[in-house]
Amino acid sequence: MEHRRDSPAGRSPGPGDGIGTLLVRTARGDESAFTELYDAVAARVYGLCLRLVRDPAQAEEVSQEVLLEVWRTAARYRPEHGSGLVFVLTVTHRRAVDRVRSAQARRDREHRAGTAAGGDTVDDVVDTVTARLEYQQVRRCLRTLTALQRQAIELAYYGGRTYREVAETLDVALPTVKSRMRDALIRLRDCLEVSRR
Amino acid sequence: MTDHRPPGSDDQVHTLIGPYVLDALDEAERAAVTAHLAHCPSCAAEVAELRATAVRLADPTTADPPARLRDAVLAEARRTRQEPPQLRDRRPGTHRWRRWVGAAAAAVVLVVAAVVVTSVVQQRRIDAARHTAAVAAARQRRIDAVLSAPDATVVPATLPGGARGRLVLSRQRDLGVVTLSGLPRLSGRHTYQLWLVVAGTPHNAGALPVGTAGASRVLTGVRSAAAFALSTEPAGGSPRPTHLWATVPLRR
Numbered sequence: 095m096e097h098r099r100d101s102p103a104g105r106s107p108g109p110g111d112g113i114g115t116l117l118v119r120t121a122r123g124d125e126s127a128f129t130e131l132y133d134a135v136a137a138r139v140y141g142l143c144l145r146l147v148r149d150p151a152q153a154e155e156v157s158q159e160v161l162l163e164v165w166r167t168a169a170r171y172r173p174e175h176g177s178g179l180v181f182v183l184t185v186t187h188r189r190a191v192d193r194v195r196s197a198q199a200r201r202d203r204e205h206r207a208g209t210a211a212g213g214d215t216v217d218d219v220v221d222t223v224t225a226r227l228e229y230q231q232v233r234r235c236l237r238t239l240t241a242l243q244r245q246a247i248e249l250a251y252y253g254g255r256t257y258r259e260v261a262e263t264l265d266v267a268l269p270t271v272k273s274r275m276r277d278a279l280i281r282l283r284d285c286l287e288v289s290r291r
Numbered sequence: 292m293t294d295h296r297p298p299g300s301d302d303q304v305h306t307l308i309g310p311y312v313l314d315a316l317d318e319a320e321r322a323a324v325t326a327h328l329a330h331c332p333s334c335a336a337e338v339a340e341l342r343a344t345a346v347r348l349a350d351p352t353t354a355d356p357p358a359r360l361r362d363a364v365l366a367e368a369r370r371t372r373q374e375p376p377q378l379r380d381r382r383p384g385t386h387r388w389r390r391w392v393g394a395a396a397a398a399v400v401l402v403v404a405a406v407v408v409t410s411v412v413q414q415r416r417i418d419a420a421r422h423t424a425a426v427a428a429a430r431q432r433r434i435d436a437v438l439s440a441p442d443a444t445v446v447p448a449t450l451p452g453g454a455r456g457r458l459v460l461s462r463q464r465d466l467g468v469v470t471l472s473g474l475p476r477l478s479g480r481h482t483y484q485l486w487l488v489v490a491g492t493p494h495n496a497g498a499l500p501v502g503t504a505g506a507s508r509v510l511t512g513v514r515s516a517a518a519f520a521l522s523t524e525p526a527g528g529s530p531r532p533t534h535l536w537a538t539v540p541l542r543r
C-alpha cells in the first residue's frame with residue numbers, strides 16, 4: 095500500500111546517482127546499461143565479497159551471483175527509496191553473508207584467512223583515491239564508537255557473524271549486542287553526515 | 292532463543308533493527324522483521340537509513356575482480372530472463388533484501404554514489420594514466436602522506452552543474468588531495484584550472500587536460516591557503532584565472 099505499481103522509471107534517480115540511472119535502464123533490458131553498471135560496481139561488489147568470504151575463487155562466484163541477481167531483479171529498484179549503490183551493495187552483503195555461513199566457506203576461510211589481501215598497483219592510484227578518502231572518513235567515524243560498538247558491527251558486517259555469535263565472541267548479553275549494533279549504526283550515520291557537511 | 296516475545300511484536304522487531312541491517316539475524320528472525328517492515332513505514336524508514344549507513348562500511352573493501360568475471364557475467368546476463376517490472380512477490384522470506392527497499396522511505400546517499408560515479412569516469416582514464424606510472428608512484432606516496440596525516444581533514448564541495456569535489460588536507464604536512472568528478476563539458480578548447488588562494492592571490496595548482504570530467508590532484512602549499520578555486524581557461528591553462536568557476540573555502 096505504501097508504494098504504487100509504478101514503472102521503474104516512474105521516479106528518476108537523483109542527479110548524482112549514476113548507478114541508480116543505470117539500474118533503471120537495466121530494468122528495461124538495456125544490455126549496454128548493464129555493461130556500464132558492471133564497470134561501475136564490479137570492484138565494489140567483488141571487494142565486499144572478498145572481504146567476507148576471503149577466498150578469491152569463492153568471492154568471484156558470489157560476485158557473479160550478485161551481479162546476475164541485479165540484472166534479473168533490476169526492476170525492483172525504486173529510486174525514491176535509496177541510491178542505486180545501496181541497492182547493489184545490500185544484495186552483495188546478503189549473498190556474501192549467506193556464503194560465509196555455509197560450512198564449506200567457513201572451513202576455507204579459516205584455512206585461507208589473510209591470503210586475500212591485494213596490493214594497489216600504480217595504475218589504480220587515481221581510481222582508488224576517492225574510495226580511500228571515503229575509507230578515511232569511515233575509519234575516523236569507526237573510531238568515535240565505543241570498543242564494544244565497533245567490535246559488534248565489525249564482526250557482523252565484515253565477519254558475517256550473527257548477533258548471537260557476536261554476543262558469544264564478545265561475551266556479552268544478547269540484548270546488549272542488539273542495542274549496541276543499532277546504537278553504533280546511528281552514531282556512524284551521524285558522524286558520516288557531519289563530515290559530509 | 293532466549294527472547295520469548297512473539298517475533299512479530301513491535302518491541303521485538305525494534306530491538307532487531309541493528310542486527311537486521313547488518314545481516315546478523317538467523318532466517319526466522321529475519322523473516323519476522325521483513326514481514327513487520329511491510330506495515331510499519333517508520334521502521335522501514337529507519338532500516339533504509341541505517342542500511343545506507345551500513346553500506347558505507349563497504350567503502351574500504353574495493354578490489355578489482357579478475358577480467359574473466361566481466362565476460363562471464365555479461366554472457367550469462369544475455370541468457371538470463373529478467374523479472375518484469377509489474378511482478379510483485381508478496382511472500383515473506385523470499386528475496387528478503389527487497390522488502391526494505393520496497394517499503395523504505397527515501398534515503399539518498401549521494402556521496403557514496405559519487406564515489407562510484409567518480410570511479411567510472413576515472414576508469415576510462417586508466418589507459419591515459421598508464422604511461423605516467425613513475426609520476427603516479429611519487430604521487431601515491433604524497434597521497435599516502437596526506438591520508439595518513441593525523442590532522443587530515445575532509446572538505447566536501449558541491450560544484451556548479453552537478454559536479455562534485457572533495458579535498459583532504461593536512462596542514463601539518465602542507466599537502467592536500469583534491470578529487471573532482473562530473474565536471475561539465477566545456478565548449479571549444481577550454482579546460483579547468485586549479486588554484487589555491489593565498490592572501491587573496493590565486494596560485495596555479497595545474498590545469499586539467501581538455502575534456503577531463505574527473506581527476507585527482509595532489510596540492511602542495513595548502514597550509515596558508517584560504518580557498519581552493521577552479522577556473523575555466525583556454526587549453527593549457529593561464530598564469531591567472533580568466534573566468535572563476537568555483538571557490539571552496541578551506542576551513543582553518
